[in-house]
Amino acid sequence: MLEETALLRFIPLLPLLGTIVGIAAAVADRPRIARIVSPSLVLLAFVVAATAVARLWSLPAGGALHDGVYSWIAVAPLSIDLAFRVDALSAVMILIVTGVGFLLHLYSIGYMEEDPDLARYFAYLNLFTGSMLILVLADSLPVLFIGWEGVGICSYLLIGFWYREMPNADAGLKAMLANRIGDAAFLIGMFLLFWSLASTGEATLNLQEVNRQAGALAAAMPWVPTAVCLLFLVGATGKSAQIPLYVWLPDAMAGPTPVSALIHAATMVTAGVYMIARLSPLYVVAPGALETVALIGGLTCLFAATIALVQEDLKKILAYSTISQIGYMIIGVGVGAFAAGIFHLVTHAFFKALLFLCAGAVMHGLHGELRITHMGGLQQRMPITGRTFLVAALAIAGVPGLSGFFSKDMVLEAAYTGGHRFVWLLGLVGAGCTAFYIFRAYFVAFRGESRVDPAKWSHLHEVPAVMSVPLVILAVLAAVGGWVGLPGDWLWGDAIGRFLAPAVAASPGHHGEPSTGTLAFLMVVTTAVALGGIACAWLLYVRRPDLPARIATGARSLYDVLWNKYWIDQLYEKLFLGPYRRACDVFWRGIDSILIDGIVNGVGEGISAAALVWRKMQTGNVQNYALGMAVGAVIVLTYYWFR
Amino acid sequence: MQAPVNHYLVLAAILFAIGVFGVLLRRNVIVMLMSVELMLNAVNVTFVALARKGLAVDGQVIVFFVMTVAAAEVAIGLAIILAVFAQRRTVNADEIGLLRW
Numbered sequence: 001m002l003e004e005t006a007l008l009r010f011i012p013l014l015p016l017l018g019t020i021v022g023i024a025a026a027v028a029d030r031p032r033i034a035r036i037v038s039p040s041l042v043l044l045a046f047v048v049a050a051t052a053v054a055r056l057w058s059l060p061a062g063g064a065l066h067d068g069v070y071s072w073i074a075v076a077p078l079s080i081d082l083a084f085r086v087d088a089l090s091a092v093m094i095l096i097v098t099g100v101g102f103l104l105h106l107y108s109i110g111y112m113e114e115d116p117d118l119a120r121y122f123a124y125l126n127l128f129t130g131s132m133l134i135l136v137l138a139d140s141l142p143v144l145f146i147g148w149e150g151v152g153i154c155s156y157l158l159i160g161f162w163y164r165e166m167p168n169a170d171a172g173l174k175a176m177l178a179n180r181i182g183d184a185a186f187l188i189g190m191f192l193l194f195w196s197l198a199s200t201g202e203a204t205l206n207l208q209e210v211n212r213q214a215g216a217l218a219a220a221m222p223w224v225p226t227a228v229c230l231l232f233l234v235g236a237t238g239k240s241a242q243i244p245l246y247v248w249l250p251d252a253m254a255g256p257t258p259v260s261a262l263i264h265a266a267t268m269v270t271a272g273v274y275m276i277a278r279l280s281p282l283y284v285v286a287p288g289a290l291e292t293v294a295l296i297g298g299l300t301c302l303f304a305a306t307i308a309l310v311q312e313d314l315k316k317i318l319a320y321s322t323i324s325q326i327g328y329m330i331i332g333v334g335v336g337a338f339a340a341g342i343f344h345l346v347t348h349a350f351f352k353a354l355l356f357l358c359a360g361a362v363m364h365g366l367h368g369e370l371r372i373t374h375m376g377g378l379q380q381r382m383p384i385t386g387r388t389f390l391v392a393a394l395a396i397a398g399v400p401g402l403s404g405f406f407s408k409d410m411v412l413e414a415a416y417t418g419g420h421r422f423v424w425l426l427g428l429v430g431a432g433c434t435a436f437y438i439f440r441a442y443f444v445a446f447r448g449e450s451r452v453d454p455a456k457w458s459h460l461h462e463v464p465a466v467m468s469v470p471l472v473i474l475a476v477l478a479a480v481g482g483w484v485g486l487p488g489d490w491l492w493g494d495a496i497g498r499f500l501a502p503a504v505a506a507s508p509g510h511h512g513e514p515s516t517g518t519l520a521f522l523m524v525v526t527t528a529v530a531l532g533g534i535a536c537a538w539l540l541y542v543r544r545p546d547l548p549a550r551i552a553t554g555a556r557s558l559y560d561v562l563w564n565k566y567w568i569d570q571l572y573e574k575l576f577l578g579p580y581r582r583a584c585d586v587f588w589r590g591i592d593s594i595l596i597d598g599i600v601n602g603v604g605e606g607i608s609a610a611a612l613v614w615r616k617m618q619t620g621n622v623q624n625y626a627l628g629m630a631v632g633a634v635i636v637l638t639y640y641w642f643r
Numbered sequence: 644m645q646a647p648v649n650h651y652l653v654l655a656a657i658l659f660a661i662g663v664f665g666v667l668l669r670r671n672v673i674v675m676l677m678s679v680e681l682m683l684n685a686v687n688v689t690f691v692a693l694a695r696k697g698l699a700v701d702g703q704v705i706v707f708f709v710m711t712v713a714a715a716e717v718a719i720g721l722a723i724i725l726a727v728f729a730q731r732r733t734v735n736a737d738e739i740g741l742l743r744w
Contacts, residue, residue, distance in 0.1 A: 236657025622675075622736050626666050 008067035016130035016239035022123025031118035039105035046098035062502035077203040086138040089503035103470040110467035126156035171251035178248040184237015187229030190423035211281040218285035229289030236272025257360030266349040294334025296428035301327025305433035335415030336507035347403035347637035351478035377450035397435035403482030435533025651692030658685035
């Protein structure tokens with residue numbers, strides 16, 4: 001059942017309005033206006049989104065809200081409306097984007113207090129929120145792509161927010177370039193989809209129509225859904241920082257910390273997961289592509305988690321953790337458990353945003369210090385930050401009862417019961433690493449003796465209320481947010497799964513309900529791995545703090561591999577960037593400077609040289625000119641005479 | 644008895660040729676101007692002769708226009724020559740080649 005409503009357009013419009021206010025405030029040099037208006041508009045958008053979701057709730061299952069704003073492109077057979085649609089999947093996303101988005105706007109008020117470019121910051125942040133909402137509300141692929149590119153440009157602008165320092169600007173550029181590769185693949189996939197639908201069925205780019213025709217398309221042209229899905233997967237690896245395009249995300253930490261929390265943890269980087277879930281009927285008819293998705297997710301998940309084991313920069317640890325956690329979401333959608341993937345997206349948005357905000361609070365207190373080796377004992381001076389970090393750490397590690405446990409367990413369970421044992425194993429080892437690295441960060445940064453510079457230590461204090469309130473709210477959500485998806489049919493069971501079920505495709509490889517014994521076994525295994533990881537971290541960093549250094553020297557080569565992040569950046573530099581720069585050099589110095597400039601300048605100089613000779617004709621003597629006319633007239637007349 | 648039209652045309656051709664050579668060969672700008680007048684009048688003779696042969700009045704009318712234009716042209720031409728002479732103290736065409744490379 002489809003209900004038409006003009007409500008939906010206001011959800012992205014309100015934050016976009018905030019962008020205009022922010023720009024005006026920046027131009028008028030009144031940053032305080034943006035500081036008040038910008039978060040309020042996002043709060044308003046959250047209220048509108050909640051109203052829309054309530055309306056959706058009152059519809060029967062499988063219903064949706066629709067808002068056709070206007071006909072954007074109408075060139076037969078292509079017809080694209082600028083239309084928004086809210087079904088269960090979009091409903092979850094808009095609540096996350098506006099809800100977590102508002103908390104981060106609120107936190108930013110405190111965090112960016114001293115920054116002279118406050119208004120510009122809020123303008124970008126609002127532009128991002130608006131773009132992300134367009135992305136998740138879009139009813140057609142091109143409209144989705146507007147949001148997709150919009151969040152990309154905001155990511156670039158915010159990573160390089162402090163652009164006066166070159167590394168920050170470079171990090172923004174890196175994100176932009178990695179995303180360009182993915183976006184190009186996304187576009188090609190979109191064109192291929194339209195072309196094949198035009199030749200086999202009804203030409204359309206509307207998401208619902210595409211999903212409806214997926215089966216027919218697979219029957220007519222079996223290679224097309226696989227190719228399209230793989231191209232979209234490349235797009236997703238760019239946006240969602242998966243192997244091989246993940247390299248931009250660790251560098252993206254150059255931006256302000258609330259940006260890392262909102263864009264590079266909670267919302268934008270999950271766009272790829274959302275897109276795959278949104279197109280789930282198309283992915284289901286391309287089993288090969290789906291298998292690839294699961295494998296990419298599994299590899300990324302373990303790969304990034306191992307890098308996070310040895311990093312010393314708190315935000316870098318969280319960045320690799322984010323890559324790893326998105327890997328779980330990708331596993332979820334890759335094994336066909338689309339609802340589980342989205343569920344992990346939701347819980348991750350809570351606990352990862354919280355982890356980043358705690359890191360931001362620490363940075364705020366320590367004036368930009370990020371090395372955990374230079375922290376220690378922060379719990380004493382920052383009790384709220386320390387406790388909320390602990391909650392988030394327990395949640396991400398997957399300790400039973402907290403949100404991350406339920407969602408990660410659901411993803412791994414789906415991988416196991418769907419027959420993807422290898423991917424399940426990758427995820428399981430990744431879960432152990434996750435528990436270890438996050439508690440390593442917790443124990444080293446917040447527990448034990450302080451290793452902070454005494455001058456900073458004496459000024460260290462808990463963050464102001466405007467920053468600690470979002471921490472506490474997110475901590476509550478990180479703790480209880482997982483209870484919407486309980487395993488089996490315990491209490492209300494998998495409520496979010498049932499809510500999402502009409503909006504996504506059913507799992508392709510589902511062989512009936514797994515037995516209770518299997519479920520219990522899986523739950524025990526994941527819990528044991530999580531607790532084992534925490535215990536290892538406790539042993540190494542609390543009980544025997546001398547051990548880590550000895551292990552590092554003992555397994556020097558392994559440690560070096562992890563510390564240098566598998567030398568992937570260097571590999572890409574050698575493999576792609578180096579040859580690319582050399583090719584550019586050839587094109588610049590060879591083709592452009594010599595060939596093209598040679599032709600252009602040669603034509604000009606040739607004409608100049610010829611003119612030096614030819615201008616002698618202009619003698620200035622009237623009689624010479626008259627003679628020329630007379631001779632010419634005679635020639636013309638002679639021609640006509642003898643013709 | 645009337646002279647045949649060819650005679651008029653030959654006369655006109657001779658006059659025209661004298662005019663052309665006058666313009667091309669004489670250095671004095673005033674003589675060149677007079678030669679131009681000669682060419683114009685050669686054309687006038689042609690017009691009148693052919694108009695008479697064809698018993699049409701058009702050619703005779705055009706002659707009046709040519710004479711008017713010629714008068715105007717002479718006025719302007721002489722004015723220019725006077726101005727040039729005032730500046731450069733010469734009326735020789737090869738000595739006033741200002742517009743050259």
